Amino acid sequence: MKIGSIFSAYSLLTASAAAASSLRSSFPESSCNQATDSTSCVKTIDDTTGERCEWCEAGAIPSECMSHEQAKQLPAGVFDCQTPAARAKSQFVFKNKVHSLHVNEGHDDICDASSKSIAGYMDIQGSEYDANGEDKHLFFWMFEKRNSATKDNGAIPLxxxxxxGPGCSSTLALLTENGPCSVNPDGKSTTVNPHSWTETAHVLWLDQPAGVGFSYGQETDANEQMVAEDAYYFLQAFFQTYPEYQESPLYIVGESYAGHYVPSISHRIYRGNEEGRDGTIQLPYAGLAIGNGLTSPEKQYPAYPDMVWNNSHGIKVVVKETYEAMQDAVPRCVSLIQKCNEGDSIVNTFACQTAFLVCNTALTSPYQMTGLNPYDIRKKCDVRPLCYDFSHVSSFLNREETKKALHVDEKHSHTWESCNFGINMKFHTDWMKDFSGYVAELLNAGYPALIYVGDVDFICNYIGNEKWTYELEWNGKKGFQGADVHEYLDVGKARTSDGFTFLQVYDAGHMVPTDQPKRSLEMIQNFVMGGKF
Known part of the structure; x- marks a missing residue:
């Protein structure tokens, strides 16, 4: 380009900037104009319209926070205004790398229309387990709290x-347990769930690790260090992309093998906040909850004989000889689990693998042989291998209309399945590891923890969970052990002290929100709002 052309372009730009500045001065004032940077801007709500403000970048004149109406009147050649919709395909710099984001906002036509939803992918660059071309992208589907205003975000838990599983999709829980809608038998439509946890909080269902649900990338995760690292950088990406949620108290919650995931990810967040590395932000971590989880195998596996013979419902699941044989197998099982948790040497790893085989053969296989549902001792296992028919959910999520609405990357992701059993097998060495120590450390740091357990679940039963919580070594152990066991509303029996609560939920199996939707909503609402049990 010739010098004269550059000068002419500069003159035009200067003139446009002057005109834009003059136009800007004619706008009526908005609460948006009080925000002085992009981060505070996207958290601000226009007090006139109730819409989120927009950060308008400019080169020749100062950038500014504008209302949506103001932004529409600005010349595009001078201002580049970032709207919520503009995030649908954008990029941001994180830890000196560029993240490509693939998200889509608003899915009123396929699920609950009463709250905003966001779905898509975040990559996890920054994780040491994504540094060698693994190209992991984790899928999520989030719904804001029902009937909430954006200006209230800071007070609403997330x-x-x-x-x-390991290896099962959180999207399955969204559509069958605690999400805002459930899939109808036709596999094409949904019905609103009146007891969704979005009645009390924003909720994000995360498919992880890579390879689960619609998440994709090399399926390398095989232990909690990898899971926690990847999830931590997912959360960094999410909160830096959506800063309006940075003041929402963050609770990490899950069930089943998430008894491993939840403490590990929570501890990684805690450690990351303490370290404060460049490129990361403080995540608003507030506490954890585990439902029917496997957290301390050494304490939980010995409970299997009692669960088949001395459970709260008086159901004798096996014959006495089988019960006694299970009891006899406990000492060797516990010895192997202890060796597994002594370190990370080859000997310890071998003990972990051996414990997985020996303990499950002796203590869970006898139950499987009965033909009963391991997630509910009152029922038969009707559909193998999970004992429940989720075919309508699979049909719904694999419809082209659904995948398009959720911005699913069909070039890279699998066909959606409830569980990826290949990933499940990768975690057999991780299975017998104990993560109750992370819960203790977080309790000692002042973060609350809720362990809730449906009392007709066999596989992660209330007897074993009550045992590890009672025996947990933490600063409040004496007070917790001395606390009375009492009725909590009509939900179940509770023991609670110094922010730590164990809750036995009556007449619920492995999936408490499915079996007791109203009670589970009351429970989680009380927990995230800081209530007493």
């Missing part, structure tokens, strides 16, 4: 939900 729950991140993790389904266990």
């Amino acid at each position: 729950i991140v939900w993790l389904t266990g």
Whole structure:
């Protein structure tokens, strides 16, 4: 380009900037104009329209926070205004790398229309387990609290939900347990769930690790260090992309194998906040909850004989000889689990693998042989391998209309399945590891923890969960052990002290929100609002 052309372009730009500045001065004032940077701007609500403000970048004159109406009147050649919709495909710099975001906002036509939803992918660059071309992208589907205003975001808790497995999709829980809608038998439509946890909080259902649900990338995760690292950088990406949620108290919640996930991810957040590395932000971590989880195998596996013979419902699941054989197998199982948790040497790893085989053969296989549902001792296992028919959910999520609405990357992701059993097998060495110590450390740091357990679940039963919580070594152990066991509303029995609560939920199996939707909503609402049990 010739010098004269550059000068002419500069003159035009200067003139446009002057005109834009003059136009800006004619606008009526808005509460948006009080915000002085992009971060505070996107958290601000226009007091006239109730819409989120927009940050308008400019080169020749100062950038400014504008209302949506103001932004529409600005010349595009001078201002570049970032709207919520503009985030649908954008990029941002994080830890000196550029993240490509693929998200889509608003899915009123396929689920609950009473709250805003966001779905899509975040990559996890920054994780040491995504540094060698693994190209992991984690899928999420989030709904804001029902009937909430954006200006209230700072006061509204945000729950991140993790389904266990390992290898099972959190999207399954969204559509069958605690989400805002459930899939109808036709596999094409949904019905609003009046007891959704979005009645009390924003909730984000995260499919992880890579390869689960619609998440994709190399399926390398095989232990909690990897899971926690990847999830931590997912959360960094999410909160830096959506700063309007940065003041929402963050609760990490999950069930089943999430008894491993939840403490590990919570502890990684806690450690990350303490370290404050460049490129990361403080995540608003507030506490954890685990439903029917596997957290301390050493304490929980010995409970299997009692659960088949001395459970709260008086159901004798096996014959006495089988019960006694299960009891006899406990000492060797516990010894192997202890060796597994002594370190990370080859000997310890071998003990972990051996414990998985020996303990499950002796203590869970006898139950499987009965033909009963391991997630509910009152029922038969009707549909193998999960004992429930989720075919209508699979049909719904694999419809082209659904995938398009959720911005699913069909080039890279699998066909959606409830569980990825290949990933499940990768975690067999991780299975017998104990993560109750992370819960203790977080309790000692002042973060609350709720352990709730449906009392007709066999596989992660209330007897074993009550045992590890009672025996947990933490600063409040004496007070917790001395606390009375009492009725909590009509939900179940509770023991609580110094922010730590164990809750036995009556007449619920492995999936408490499915079996007791109203009670589970009351429970989680009380927890995230800081109520007493």
